[in-house]
Each structure stands twice: as C-alpha cells, then as structure tokens.
Amino acid sequence: MRTKVSIFEEIDWLSVALYAALVFFGWLSIYAANYDDQSSQIFTLETNHGKQLLWIALASILGMILLLLDHRFFESFGYIIYGISVFLLLAVLLVGTEIKGAQSWFVLGPVSFQPSEIAKFGTSLALAKYLSTMGVHFSQTKHRLRTLAIVALPALLIMLQPDVGSTLVFLAFTLVLYRQGLSSWYFSLGFAAVFIFIMALFLKQYEWTVFGIIIQGKIAFLAGFTGLIALVYYLLRKVKGALLILGGVFASTLLYFFSVDYVFSNVLKPHHQNRINELLGIVSDPLGAGYNVHQSKIAIGSGGFSGKGFLQGTQTKFNFVPEQSTDFIFCTVGEEWGFLGSLILVFLFLALLIRIIWLSEKQRSSFTRIYGYCVAAILFMHFSINIGMTIGLAPVIGIPLPFFSYGGSSLWSFTILLFSFIKLDSERKFILR
Numbered sequence: 001m002r003t004k005v006s007i008f009e010e011i012d013w014l015s016v017a018l019y020a021a022l023v024f025f026g027w028l029s030i031y032a033a034n035y036d037d038q039s040s041q042i043f044t045l046e047t048n049h050g051k052q053l054l055w056i057a058l059a060s061i062l063g064m065i066l067l068l069l070d071h072r073f074f075e076s077f078g079y080i081i082y083g084i085s086v087f088l089l090l091a092v093l094l095v096g097t098e099i100k101g102a103q104s105w106f107v108l109g110p111v112s113f114q115p116s117e118i119a120k121f122g123t124s125l126a127l128a129k130y131l132s133t134m135g136v137h138f139s140q141t142k143h144r145l146r147t148l149a150i151v152a153l154p155a156l157l158i159m160l161q162p163d164v165g166s167t168l169v170f171l172a173f174t175l176v177l178y179r180q181g182l183s184s185w186y187f188s189l190g191f192a193a194v195f196i197f198i199m200a201l202f203l204k205q206y207e208w209t210v211f212g213i214i215i216q217g218k219i220a221f222l223a224g225f226t227g228l229i230a231l232v233y234y235l236l237r238k239v240k241g242a243l244l245i246l247g248g249v250f251a252s253t254l255l256y257f258f259s260v261d262y263v264f265s266n267v268l269k270p271h272h273q274n275r276i277n278e279l280l281g282i283v284s285d286p287l288g289a290g291y292n293v294h295q296s297k298i299a300i301g302s303g304g305f306s307g308k309g310f311l312q313g314t315q316t317k318f319n320f321v322p323e324q325s326t327d328f329i330f331c332t333v334g335e336e337w338g339f340l341g342s343l344i345l346v347f348l349f350l351a352l353l354i355r356i357i358w359l360s361e362k363q364r365s366s367f368t369r370i371y372g373y374c375v376a377a378i379l380f381m382h383f384s385i386n387i388g389m390t391i392g393l394a395p396v397i398g399i400p401l402p403f404f405s406y407g408g409s410s411l412w413s414f415t416i417l418l419f420s421f422i423k424l425d426s427e428r429k430f431i432l433r
Contacts, residue, residue: 012300022352023404025333026403029332030049030052031331048325075128081118082126090157092105101334120417127370128366128371132367132370138181164268164272168381171381176377201264201280201282202217270399272395276397295331296330298320299321300390301334312336316336327389327400330390349383352379353376365428368421368424379414382401382402
C-alpha cells in the first residue's frame with residue numbers, strides 16, 4: 001500500500017478549481033447586483049458584496065480544515081452529525097426566528113443560520129453510512145424502510161417550519177437510491193402524481209356544455225379515466241389478478257385526484273398557492289404573485305446574446321427584481337453577461353456535477369461513493385430548481401444557487417458538502433479493496 005507524502009497529494013484540484021470559479025463568478029454577480037456609483041467600495045461590511053467576501057474567506061478556511069481532517073472522521077461521526085442536525089431542526093421549531101413566513105432560522109446577534117443546511121450534510125453522511133454497512137442490502141424491504149426513515153425524518157421536520165423549498169431538496173436523495181437499485185417505477189409513479197395534481201388544478205376551472213348539459217372538468221376526467229381503466233381491463237382480462245390491480249389503481253387515483261383541492265387549499269400557504277397558479281397559467285398576476293418571475297424574465301431576456309456588460313444592467317442596477325443577490329442571482333448573469341455568460345455558468349455547474357459523479361464511480365469505498373452521489377444530487381436539485389424558477393419553469397420556493405447566491409450559511413453548507421467529498425476522494429488510492 002502506498003504511503004501518502006502530503007495531505008494535498010491526491011486532492012482533486014479540478015473540483016477545487018470549478019468551486020473557486022463558481023464562487024468568484026457568484027461574487028462578481030453579487031457585486032453587480034448591489035453596485036452603486038456613489039459607493040463602490042469592495043472591502044466594506046456595509047454591503048452584501050463586502051460581507052460575501054468575508055463569507056468566502058471563512059469558507060476557504062473551512063474547506064482547508066476539512067482537508068486536514070482524518071478521512072475516517074466523516075464515517076465515524078456520520079450518525080452523530082445526523083442526530084445533531086435533527087436536534088437543531090426540533091429546536092428551531094421551538095425557539096427559532098420566523099423569517100418570510102417560515103420559522104427556520106437561528107438568529108444570534110449579527111449571525112443567522114438555517115439548521116436545514118446542516119441537515120443536508122448530516123443526512124448525506126447517515127445515508128452513506130447506513131447503506132455501506134455490511135449486511136445492509138437495499139433490495140430488502142426492511143432496509144428500504146430504514147433508508148426512507150433516515151431521509152423522511154429531517155424532511156418532515158423542515159416541512160413543519162414550513163420551508164417547502166428545503167423540503168423539496170430532500171427529494172434529491174431519490175436519485176442516490178436509484179443508483180442503489182431503486183426501481184424506475186417509483187419515478188414513473190412520482191411523475192404520474194405530479195401530472196394528476198396539475199390536471200386537478202387545471203380542470204376545476206373548466207366546464208363544457210354537451211347537448212345542453214353542463215359537464216365540469218372533474219366529471220370529464222372521471223368519465224375519461226373510467227373508460228381508460230375499462231379498456232385496459234378488457235385487454236388484460238385474462239391475466240390473473242388484473243381486476244384487483246386495476247381496481248386498486250382506479251380507487252387510489254380518484255382518491256388522490258379529488259383530494260388535491262383540499263391539500264392545495266388547506267396545506268399550502270396562500271403565497272405558495274398563488275405562485276403555483278401563476279406558474280401553471282391558471283391566473284396572471286405580473287404585479288403580484290408573478291412579479292419576481294416577470295421581472296426576472298425581462299432582465300434575462302434583455303441581456304441578449306452577449307449581455308449589456310459588467311455593471312451595465314439596468315434591471316439589476318435599479319433593483320427591479322427582488323432578492324436579486326440571493327434567490328434571483330441568475331437574472332444578473334443573464335442581463336449583464338447574456339446567453340454566453342449563462343451558458344458558461346451552466347457549463348461550470350454541469351462540469352462540477354459530472355466530475356463528482358465520475359469520481360464517485362471510481363471509489364473503492366462504498367461510503368465515499370454513496371456520499372459523492374448525495375453531494376451531486378443536492379447540488380443538482382438546487383441548481384435546476386433555482387434556475388428553473390428564475391425563467392418561469394419552476395415555482396418560486398426560495399432556494400439559493402450553490403456557491404453563487406449571497407449568504408454565509410448556504411455558502412458554508414455547500415462548501416462542507418463538497419470539500420468533505422474531496423477529502424474522502426483523496427484517500428481513494430490508499431484504501432484496500
């Protein structure tokens with residue numbers, strides 16, 4: 001077995017370089033979003049870009065500390081970190097500070113952080129540790145249920161805050177489980193559930209008149225779905241158990257379809273309802289629920305192919321887009337750097353994701369491989385939802401763009417996720433098969 005000469009000997013510097021490029025590009029965008037001709041100082045804590053420099057410096061130190069740790073720390077303390085994150089999620093429900101309708105923050109003087117960010121890291125470690133434990137086989141039902149419990153517990157606690165955006169991020173772990181052998185049927189079921197949810201919202205506003213009889217959209221769906229099930233049964237009538245299976249599908253689908261209204265009206269917050277209706281085109285409210293996305297589209301579209309130029313964005317400079325340093329930071333890129341700048345940003349993210357997955361597949365340690373997939377899945381979910389909501393393809397749920405959006409807690413949490421994997425990967429060649 002080889003002996004390591006330096007702790008930095010096997011560090012994947014390409015991942016570090018991609019991280020640094022994203023962080024620097026993000027800081028430039030934050031600077032542009034907050035640029036003021038009268039006060040353009042860089043090194044000042046009175047501005048967002050000045051504070052972000054401090055967060056970046058501290059994140060760099062944090063990354064260095066992670067690289068100095070013994071790689072066995074992450075696996076040995078995986079359950080403990082997970083337990084601490086669950087405890088913090090419980091504590092924030094009792095003594096946390098409510099910001100923007102969600103009691104999801106601890107505020108200690110000038111410092112604030114979300115325990116949900118720590119929970120992503122803790123859940124990744126716990127999931128990797130459990131699934132890599134000798135004797136655990138994901139194909140067995142009891143092990144699948146325990147795996148589900150590991151992911152569901154923090155997700156449910158976050159939902160109680162309620163923080164819908166952070167809760168949705170936990171769906172990323174299904175991608176990890178797919179790599180572990182989860183059937184694609186579960187994904188098909190998920191897409192079907194989303195489709196039926198959308199159909200239920202759409203159809204409740206429509207009605208047709210046929211031969212003088214008013215037929216509501218939901219009744220039309222019931223008739224059409226009943227006919228479809230009848231046709232499928234006719235084709236499969238000779239298959240043993242077909243009637244029982246199709247009957248279960250029919251009953252569960254209708255129960256779900258007709259419960260959408262109740263869930264939508266009584267579980268989701270009014271602003272979530274408005275944003276979903278705006279996204280689906282059920283209502284048009286460019287000055288209300290759709291204001292952020294409407295202005296974001298204007299900013300991105302105005303950038304054209306090559307952009308207006310650094311610090312030349314009018315939508316950016318005059319603060320037309322709310323939350324432009326955080327959730328809607330991508331519209332700053334689109335306006336000032338145009339299609340080319342946006343393409344470079346997407347390329348950097350995809351390059352980092354592909355690199356993480358490629359390194360994960362090369363691992364000798366099951367723990368590191370699974371953890372690497374957790375990191376890639378979380379980053380992908382944040383990246384796709386954040387950019388999707390700025391261009392109107394996803395509801396506005398308020399999650400940051402990794403390494404890019406303003407904020408210390410999000411930058412540190414993503415740094416911890418990534419650099420923990422880089423440290424684990426650096427030990428790949430020194431682990432016996």
